[in-house]
Structures are given as C-alpha cells and as structure tokens.
C-alpha cells in the first residue's frame with residue numbers, strides 16, 4: 001500500500017470531502033481523492049496513498065535538487 | 081518534469097555515489113525507516129554503490145509487518161462472522177497467523193474483499209446496508225489521512241454499518257524507542273519522505289537533539305536515497321545532528337495541515353503495540369470518543385493477547401535492524417513469498433521479501 005509513485009492530475013470533480021480526480025500514474029489511470037490537497041490543480045503531480053492525495057510535488061524544488069546533483073562533481077571538494 | 085526518470089538517471093546516481101565516497105571517512109550505520117526505501121535499495125543495488133564504511137540498516141517502516149499478530153487474529157475472527165464484509169488492502173491477505181490468514185478466511189466462506197482505498201470500503205457499506213462493513217485500517221501517517229477521510233464520509237452520509245479495525249502507527253515515537261535501546265547501532269535515520277509529507281518535520285527535532293542523531297527526510301527514487309545518505313554522512317562526519325529535508329519537492333516543514341486537521345478530528349494519540357517492539361507510548365492512533373461508534377473493537381470485542389507461537393521467524397529482530405533477512409536459516413529455503421512463514425516475507429514491502437526478489441538469481445533485478 002506504500003509504494004507511492006507520482007501521478008499527474010487529469011481532471012477534477014466534486015468539492016470538499018468529495019473532491020476527487022483522475023490521476024495518470026505513468027499510463028495507469030486511477031481515481032484519487034483530492035479532499036486533503038485543496039491546492040492541487042489540473043496538471044499538478046501528486047503523491048497518492050491509499051487512494052488519497054497527500055501532497056503536491058513542487059516543480060521548482062525538484063529542479064533545484066536536480067541542479068544541485070548535476071553540480072556535485074563540478075566541484076573538487078564536497079560543497080558545504 | 082515527470083518526477084520519476086529524472087531521479088533514476090544513472091549519471092545522477094553516479095555523481096551522488098562518488099560524492100558519498102569523497103565525504104566518508106569513518107564507519108557509519110544509517111537506517112532507512114521505510115519499507116518502500118528498503119525495496120528501492122535492493123532493487124537498484126544501492127548498498128553496493130556505497131563505500132564499505134557505510135552500512136544500511138533496514139527499519140520498521142512496513143505497516144503490514146509491524147501490525148501485531150493479535151490484530152491479525154481479530155481480523156480473521158471478524159471476517160468469518162456472518163453478515164460481515166471485511167475489507168482490507170491486498171497486502172494483508174497473506175499475513176500468517178498460526179496456520180491461517182485472511183486469504184484462508186475468505187476460502188472458508190468469509191466475505192473478505194480487497195480494496196484500494198478505505199474510501200472504497202465506505203462505498204461497499206453504502207451499497208450493502210444489511211451488512212456490517214469493516215475496514216482493516218493499518219498504516220503509518222501516510223494512510224491515516226485516508227482512514228480519517230473514510231470515517232468522515234461515512235459519518236456525513238449517516239452510515240451506521242461501517243467501522244475500522246484500527247492498527248495505525250506513528251513513526252517518531254518508534255525512532256525514539258529504537259534509539260533508546262542499549263545495543264542501538266543506528267548513527268543516522270533516513271526518515272520516510274511520505275510520512276513527513278503528511279506529518280511534517282517538527283516531531284523529529286527533539287529526537288535528533290536528545291540522541292545526537294541526524295534525521296534526514298528522504299524520498300524513494302535511487303537519487304533521492306543516495307542524496308539522503310550523502311546529507312546524513314555530511315552531518316555525521318562534521319559531528320552534527322539536525323533534522324534535514326532532502327525531499328524538498330514533496331515535504332513542507334509543517335507537513336499537510338489539512339490532512340493533520342482531519343486526522344485529529346477523527347483520531348487521538350494512543351499507546352500502540354508494534355510487532356517485535358512491544359508497546360510504545362503515544363505511538364499509535366485510536367478513534368476518539370466522538371467517533372467511537374466507528375470502532376470495530378467496540379462492535380466485535382476488544383483485541384486480546386495473541387497466543388505465543390514460535391515458528392523460528394526472526395522478523396522482530398529484522399524490523400529493528402538488528403538482523404538481516406539472510407541471517408535467518410529459513411530465508412529462501414522453507415520461507416518464500418509463496419509460502420511465507422513470517423510477516424516480513426508475506427508483505428511485499430517487508431525486508432525479507434525485498435531481499436528475496438532482488439537476491440542473486442531473483443526475479444526482480446533492475447540495476
């Protein structure tokens with residue numbers, strides 16, 4: 001139940017505790033509740049656990065992480 | 081950005097592994113808390129990319145595995161009652177208890193149904209008003225929001241035939257319990273990123289400080305796990321111990337406030353028994369007084385003590401990182417995923433199952 005992979009929100013329906021979405025997990029499309037992720041919009045990537053979106057993925061933060069990794073070996077010493 | 085391939089890129093993995101090698105001087109044991117991370121470590125052979133000074137210990141973070149046997153016994157008992165529909169995640173079906181499991185309860189006529197979400201179990205209750213529908217609510221902070229949402233929706237719809245058999249556990253008190261053991265070998269934790277995404281990082285500061293142990297919130301892809309290790313090793317080599325967020329794209333310091341609010345509307349913090357670790361204070365969730373009507377233990381009797389059954393399984397020690405699956409003489413001989421003796425083999429996310437699938441000659445290799 002815990003191998004949660006990111007999925008992309010395709011559309012949104014309902015409101016409040018019935019707010020839900022169809023989410024594309026790399027080609028497998030499943031229904032997920034968005035009741036606890038009110039900020040999520042169509043096109044966002046979310047992590048879904050037990051059918052409920054628990055967090056939205058932040059693209060800027062992801063890019064910062066990737067940039068940081070790409071820069072690692074450009075430096076001779078461990079950056080700190 | 082697809083948030084998957086980018087964090088599996090060979091180039092990134094190699095850069096991180098190289099950086100860890102450059103950073104590491106002393107010997108360190110780093111525990112990944114979550115079974116999903118254990119799985120990724122085995123699947124991508126990440127231990128082999130690390131310098132030999134670094135040992136990865138596998139933690140108690142498989143919710144199926146830490147659910148005590150007494151709860152499995154109770155689940156089987158309820159599932160066999162007439163006019164009950166017992167709903168569960170598929171992972172729980174093969175968890176052995178004595179010589180039975182939920183799959184056998186189903187074969188013996190119990191109405192056991194696998195659902196993907198507790199919210200689906202509410203739907204089962206809605207269309208079966210003449211049945212008592214029980215959902216086996218196991219999990220960490222990651223599934224607690226879904227279980228809380230199920231109760232809230234059942235309540236809003238006025239359903240009186242829905243209840244939860246609750247075995248909800250909380251991670252921070254378990255980390256504290258592990259660190260408090262006299263023979264503790266853990267130098268740093270990779271905290272489970274999705275648990276942190278729900279609950280935030282606040283609860284970890286006191287633990288990191290008290291035991292001078294770095295705690296690094298870490299994701300689940302190969303680059304995420306190595307980056308978590310790198311950040312932990314940097315702290316260790318510098319003699320530092322603080323809470324660090326290495327899974328920034330998914331984890332906010334405060335976690336998911338909406339989910340936390342609903343969890344605390346439905347549940348309260350309670351002492352909880354963990355398999356292999358005994359009762360840990362304030363380490364679980366129970367339905368609060370306002371939602372006691374949704375408690376399956378109220379309807380079907382409280383969970384008792386399980387009879388002691390000694391089957392030679394060392395999953396208790398494995399869940400605490402004290403032993404590894406190959407240390408068990410039954411591993412991959414008499415104990416396999418098709419015929420699991422213990423819970424860490426029966427659960428997909430258990431350490432024994434991860435070692436089995438990705439062992440030399442196993443089916444799951446992908447490196």
Ligand code: SF4
Pocket residue numbers: 392393394395398405408409410411412415416420421422423424425426432
């Ligand atoms: S291999 Fe089987 S018997 Fe041995 S510890 Fe793992 S689950 Fe238990």
